[in-house]
Amino acid sequence: MDQIRWIIMSSFLMLLVQFKAVAGKLSFSTVRGGDEVTLSCEGVTDDQEKCNSTTWFFWDRRNTVALFEHGQIQKGAKAKSDRLSVTDKCSLVIKKVTDEDAGRYTCTQFRSGEQHGEDTEVDLFVVTMTEEKNDDTVTLNCSVSRYWCEHTVKWLYEGDETDVETTQLDCSGYVTFTSDLNQKSKYYKLLKCEVNHVNTGEVQLFSFIPPQSSGEKPGWWRIIVVPLGLATLIISVVAVNVWARAEGA
Structure with a gap:
């Protein structure tokens, strides 16, 4: 019951x-x-x-x-x-x-x-941040949730605002800048997504964290590979010396 x-x-x-x-x-x-x-x-x-x-x-x-x-x-x-x-x-x-x-x-x-x-x-x-790459530009999107909108979203840039192009929509914001590899890291550091809850007035800032390139290796990889490479080189040198002595005997 x-x-x-x-x-x-x-x-x-x-x-x-x-x-x-x-x-x-x-x-x-x-x-x-x-x-x-x-x-x-x-x-x-x-x-x-x-x-x-x-x-x-x-x-x-x-x-x-x-x-x-x-x-x-x-x-x-x-x-x-x-x-x-x-x-x-x-x-x-x-x-x-x-x-x-x-x-x-x-x-x-x-x-x-x-x-x-x-x-x-x-x-x-939930704040979701994505990156879209084109031939010569990169566009970052910052959006909040999916089912209802109670926020304003905009991108803030600490550098020259003429370097970037921003767009604001309901509960989302876009920023576009050049995809020059020498400049991308600068944009990532100077850009912040401002999320403002319209009912409470709470303001939060979010930085975009770029995904790690598939060609980049993490730090631990170098820690393992470098000593392994030296060990291989030493073994090769020793093997050559042994072979040379055996040939000369």
């Missing part, structure tokens, strides 16, 4: 989350794609083991999914389940955030099968 009551209550709460009918504290979090984020749950009751009285829901304006309940990550979390965990204080941790994670997260407390206290709601926005 308790299990049936829990299922009914969970389904009802999922509908409430979808239609924003649940009164609770709403906060906002904006993170770069690939980073880790921790979403706090307030009003957590102390008399629970492994957060078995805490439920986390996710809503992205398409559907509502229970991510965590009964002390376990749920199968409904699907592809993101291996990136989710819950702390001792029942905060939800998401590793390697993607734009698919953007949406509203709701934490609900239960006591004796009934909701206890108000929900904690967090709107998570």
